[in-house]
Amino acid sequence: MKDLIKNHVLNGEFESVKHLMAATDFLAFEEAFISSAHEQESVMYYTCLLDMIKENETSEIHDLAFLLLVYPLSDVPGALDAAYYHADASIELTGGQEVKSLLQMLLLHAIPEPVISDKQAFNTAKQILKLDPNNKVARNVLKETAKRMDQVVVDFNQITEHKDAN
Template structure:
């Protein structure tokens, strides 16, 4: 199915690509989109996810868009800023209760483009630690932020 969905997306035939998406397991869909995007480095993969998000907004699709932007499409100018948008939407959709979504903000705190401020990273660390006091990622970033803010 990989070549079929790839063909539909790259030709802009989102209606047919959506039909495949509807019958696929989400993990299989996610894997195929990431693999295809690696192979082609085409913004149409992101455009297709946006097409799906306009129909039904979900945490899963926002997380996939985030991954697409920080991995295969990262060379595109502004990819990290777009990824931040999708992380924020996923967090919003889960009422700030999903540690994995909150950790996306901390990942972006560490990227060279400096898309997340010290204050936002600090706030996010505290939210994560309130939900999961033993979270090593939040503890590590918290130390880094506190050193930077001195």
């Protein structure tokens, strides 16, 4: 499937890529798409995803665009800023209720030159903990960012109680 994706994408045959995506388990498609993009780093992969978004915007395609920009295309100038756009769009489309989408934001905070601020990461981590009180990544980010923002005490019980009240 990886070679099929590569041939269709690089030839601008985006309809064929869409048909392949529709006929395949999305996670398998996502893996093959990213793997193909690793082999042939081309902005055509991103163009293909933008074409898909234009036709049918979904959080899954935004998530795939995020992965593409953070991994195979990360060296392209502006890729991480564009990844932020897609993570934010995914969060918006899921109403902030999908941990996967929220974790993408935290990845943009963990890189050597963070794309989001400590305050954004802190708030995102709190949202994740409301959905998944045991999420270790969010707990660590909350602790680290709270220290840097001089909010040294983090009450995890208060965060999880807020979830129960909703």
